[in-house]
Amino acid sequence: PLASLGFALLPKRWLIRTAMRAVVASDDVVTEQRVAGYARPMQSRARRAAYLRCARAIIPTDLDRLVARIPEIDVPALCLWGDRDPVVPLAGGRRLAAELPRGRLEVLERCGHQVVEERPNASATVLREFLTGPEGPYAGGSPPAAAEGPDSPSGS
Template sequence: MTVREVEVHGARIRAHVTGDPDAPPVVLLHGIARSLEDWAPQHERLDDDYRVISVDLPGFGLSDPLPGPPSLDSLAAGVEDTLVVLGAGRPAHLMGNSLGGAVAMRMLCRDPGAARSLTLVASAGFGREVTMALRVLAVPGLGRRLMRRFDRRVSAQVERNLFVDRALVTDERVEFGLRVAARDGYAAHFLATAKALGGIRGVHPGWRTELLARVAELDPPTLVVWGEKDLILPAAHLRAARTALPHASFHLFPGTGHMPQIERADEFAGLAREFLKQA
């Protein structure tokens, strides 16, 4: 996989770009504490018809944070500015997994003309419930102590929580998680982002309510998918998505965890291609 870095407001932002530069752009956004590697299988499955762009959100993966405190809005702005530097066309098909789904929705709300469609993959924003592993980070002092204990055992457990298929919990993924967590300033950025979006009681309702109301008002072509056995954001959120976005399309992947774009790569790509053709 060929990855490049671009400079955005003095920060180095990591990006993976494949496909014809003149093809319609598809932008792939990962979740909290993750990286563009979570979308790697979809590049080769989509880039014969699309210009496929995945990025490390500012401050995550191997990207630098941008100036100022992290928030959903600042992450969306950072992606927008990165796409400008990359010369990405407009409008783009936005695909987001977990936090990346919320970032994609925020990008739509910031500039409706920049988004041709939304594909929301186990997206944050549809409910309060979230894995306890993220909730406890909001407890004063506890989050910092837990991040200091992030070792190979913890990194492996993080990966196991993401997939039903244990074959996907590879040494490569575990080692990359350790590499990311060891970066200077990473823990502080992660904790600040988690606290901006949720707390010990779960995902904050304020930003969710406002965001979903605006997305429903704009009503772009939208596909919402979930894994039946998601341990991070429960599949019950798919029902909430049906209520919030009644005109969207929906799909539940049986026997699948938090990342169907990896665990059901071929099926996901087929579903996404059909949706993108019609969007």
């Protein structure tokens, strides 16, 4: 209830900017364009309500049961992590990759929780290598072409 009230009353861009700064390795990533992109859907009351429902449900009530089943995931799995992730520290990524039978951990330096936003080109390179690697769905081939975009300020 209190979170809903704060979310309704506080300026959306301020909330988004503050939340983004809390999870990235460098404030350079928190551009007005990105803040505006995240703020746009928040202009609708129904969308704000949906966002809050999702945020409240991010940790499932049966988390322990789900975590216990991680070793059953027997497919190639890429764990892409930022070395400065304040939300789920790197130790969590190491543990997850170790518990996945075919898990692979890739760590991006100078990167927080929003790996793809902070280091888009480096993320794309790692993902492409994973997808076209020996166990990937495009082994020996090429995945569909990626959309081109500007480098992040942190230098992918």
